Amino acid sequence: MMITTDYFAECFVGEFSTIKWGFVSKPNSLAYVNKPVLLGFKTGVELDATNIVRNLTLKVASGEKDYQALLKLFRVWAESV
Incomplete structure (x- = not known):
């Protein structure tokens, strides 16, 4: 799961110059x-990629199949950049 989490987060860092890694x-x-x-993010909310990807993984494990879920999530967060 760590590879997917890192990939998801690094897509934001690579796509948007205002997004950076940090700590709260x-x-x-x-x-x-x-x-x-x-x-x-414009909203001031931090993106915790580990928990977001974990929650999607749990949905898939419980039988929910949405092959576009990660892309949809990226687009939702991208609107806040």
Whole structure:
């Protein structure tokens, strides 16, 4: 799963010059505090690629088949750049 996560995140970094890797150190209640996330979205929200790809993987494992899910997700986030 790590390869897919890295690929998904690096697509943003390669496509948009405003998107960069970074860390969020607070609040501690965030699932991705002190873990690498993507920063630079207009909304101010950080993209936690690991959890996003994990959630898609769980949907596939439970039988949900959407072969365009990752691309759709990329497009949704791309609108916030």
